[in-house]
Amino acid sequence: MSVITDLLASIADERIELIDLTAPLTDKTPVLALPEPFKNTLPFQLELISRFDEDGPGWYWNNIHTGEHTGTHLDAPNHWITGKDGLDVSQVPLRSLLAPAVVLDVTDRVADNPDFLLDVADIEEWQRTHGALPAGGWLLYRTGWSSRSENSDDFHNADETGPHTPGFTAECARWLAEETEVVGVGVETVGTDAGQATALDPAFPCHHHLLGAGKLGLTQLQKLDQLPATGFAITVLPLPIVGGSGSPARVVALVEK
Template structure:
């Protein structure tokens, strides 16, 4: 059973009293963070790196600071519509209305299916079956739990690649189109390195989640953690990318507000 919707009259009191728990859905960001190798013909994504500028020394005796070097789409990150050619008219990450970055989130769990088949693809019928059990998808975020976060500490495990490329779960082209055109979701979040399946480069319509959702002015978030701590419904999510002018995306901090104690949720 899902907890009741969170409706505190005073949010600070609710936090102190334990009326809700803040769950961090963000992976730590470092030079070891897995990065998706892109197909031939696409520019590679730079890894995250720190450049030490001062560390309590002659460069700044009282300060420690670094330069940051990274691709926009590294670690837990946000895909803005203009990340894909179909979404050019829907704007960059600095133009995302802030009210779309905070909202209800629901979880669809296919971790058992993915454990049997790492190339498992979410279908329209999967989503419709979820709706029959839990109600219509909200005008918020759909989070796709696959269990893949358990692999995120290791590049090879996370990408799960062989001579045919990565093998990671994703979404069928039909389901990607349905989520973009028929559902009210604002965005789609995954535990994998990208919102599309590892083999999506070879689909009849390559990278259908990017193509359809970003083309519809919706958003993606990737490399999420701790989805197993969230209830199926009743979560409020906060997605916080940097408002990079002209940016196609950004590393993001993603937080979930869950009513009650998370140990009592599932």
């Protein structure tokens, strides 16, 4: 039996489970909100073209209005100034988009501190139990934040000082970018950086270091609680937007039962 045939047979007989990690894309999907004077992306919208009516009696279709960085989406290297000469989303290697992944779970710590920042020591402790981060693979950062995704206010968790959501320390972002072989990090929050990341040095260190190193970001993941810590793969399927800095993506995990 060929490898491909065996893979398809394993999916068909559910030896491999497919778990959709993608947030539904609707006009209620939370989007990043930047303060003035910066411009913001459009929320997701459908614009009806026709639906079995005089504009199209036998078909239904819509125009889509949204930004590249809406919902579950991929950040390409050229999204950030440190990676501005890097790959656009259409150029990201397919081997980075079908790759092994691991889950690092800190939901208990985030429950007590929404501003929790993952540090290098936390990853090193995780590796002592689970082994090395996957070369050419993804680190998925489970914080439990996806439980807030149906309410935009809860998801952004903002007050007069700005949003309060978990992320990475600046040193951890640098270390992941420069001293590991992961292709990127995936998070449950609206962006890969913490809500208070403007106060870090550099500001938005995940974007600064990871995209500057040609690596990738993946946001607004769901159902990470259904994944094992190791031993699975993910597929990340963005639109191949030529010149694009990112794209909404369908993200599916392949988990061996």
